[in-house]
Amino acid sequence: MYYKIYTKISMVAILLATILFTSCSARKRQVLQHNLTTSITEDIALFKETLAPVLAPAIDSLTLAKDKLHAAFEPGRRKDLSWVPAIHGDLRKPNYVIIHHTAQETLAQTIRTFTLPHTKVSAHYIIGKNGEVVQMLNDYERAWHAGAGKWGSITDLNSVSLGIELDNNGFQPFPTAQIDVLLTLLDTIKVKYGIPAANFIGHADIAPTRKNDPSTLFPWEQLASRGFGIWYDLQFLETAPDSFNTTDALRIIGYDTRNLKAAIIAFKRKFIRKDLSPELTVFDKSVLYNIYKKL
Numbered sequence: 001m002y003y004k005i006y007t008k009i010s011m012v013a014i015l016l017a018t019i020l021f022t023s024c025s026a027r028k029r030q031v032l033q034h035n036l037t038t039s040i041t042e043d044i045a046l047f048k049e050t051l052a053p054v055l056a057p058a059i060d061s062l063t064l065a066k067d068k069l070h071a072a073f074e075p076g077r078r079k080d081l082s083w084v085p086a087i088h089g090d091l092r093k094p095n096y097v098i099i100h101h102t103a104q105e106t107l108a109q110t111i112r113t114f115t116l117p118h119t120k121v122s123a124h125y126i127i128g129k130n131g132e133v134v135q136m137l138n139d140y141e142r143a144w145h146a147g148a149g150k151w152g153s154i155t156d157l158n159s160v161s162l163g164i165e166l167d168n169n170g171f172q173p174f175p176t177a178q179i180d181v182l183l184t185l186l187d188t189i190k191v192k193y194g195i196p197a198a199n200f201i202g203h204a205d206i207a208p209t210r211k212n213d214p215s216t217l218f219p220w221e222q223l224a225s226r227g228f229g230i231w232y233d234l235q236f237l238e239t240a241p242d243s244f245n246t247t248d249a250l251r252i253i254g255y256d257t258r259n260l261k262a263a264i265i266a267f268k269r270k271f272i273r274k275d276l277s278p279e280l281t282v283f284d285k286s287v288l289y290n291i292y293k294k295l
């Protein structure tokens with residue numbers, strides 16, 4: 001409303017000024033120009049003073065909306081620094097794959113769990129017992145599947161990994177149809193993102209004090225034979241030398257050895273499978289030694 005009124009006043013003033021200008025002497029024009037300039041300056045000041053309180057809430061709302069959009073779409077971009085967009089670059093790629101069992105009874109149950117607001121868990125892929133695959137997050141997005149954990153020096157596994165959940169209650173064997181589809185999916189992922197074989201790991205590997213998935217029934221040896229994860233060479237096993245430091249070896253593989261017993265159990269759940277006591281037998285040490293030498 002104010003804007004329209006002032007626009008009309010200004011148009012009339014400009015029209016009058018034009019008429020006066022064309023019919024005045026040079027001196028009179030000067031005086032007129034001065035008066036007109038003063039009048040317009042005052043007019044603008046009044047305009048600002050009148051409109052400021054009216055527009056302030058709208059400006060505040062727009063600023064808030066802009067800040068919210070900024071936070072939602074560019075949370076990593078600093079507002080306080082100058083911004084010059086680089087022309088070279090792309091999205092970060094996953095460099096690890098973490099395999100889980102869902103510890104639930106059905107694929108539908110897991111999908112429900114991952115879509116309830118309070119659960120705060122998710123994974124990129126879920127594979128059903130019959131081989132049905134459901135993707136729930138873009139590969140480039142960060143799923144909430146790893147939780148607190150450590151592998152080597154990495155402490156935020158969610159930021160570097162894809163999470164794959166296998167529909168399994170933790171006590172069932174993994175059906176061939178499910179593993180076949182997993183292998184195909186891993187093939188695609190490995191080639192697409194160039195993930196090293198040793199970086200295909202289990203949830204229990206990175207969180208040995210909290211997690212036990214995938215269970216001892218998971219076929220890690222079969223996966224390793226296809227280039228997903230590492231395995232030992234049974235025919236080349238040798239007794240580890242007395243000087244062999246098993247704790248260092250576990251740490252070099254990636255295990256968090258701050259809780260050594262938990263790390264040993266995690267190692268044995270994957271490679272030994274039958275005995276989950278927190279001690280390493282001579283055989284266990286030779287398996288560990290064999291894997292250690294591969295790294």
Ligand SMILES: [Zn+2]
Nearest residue numbers: 100101203213
């Ligand atoms: Zn898990």
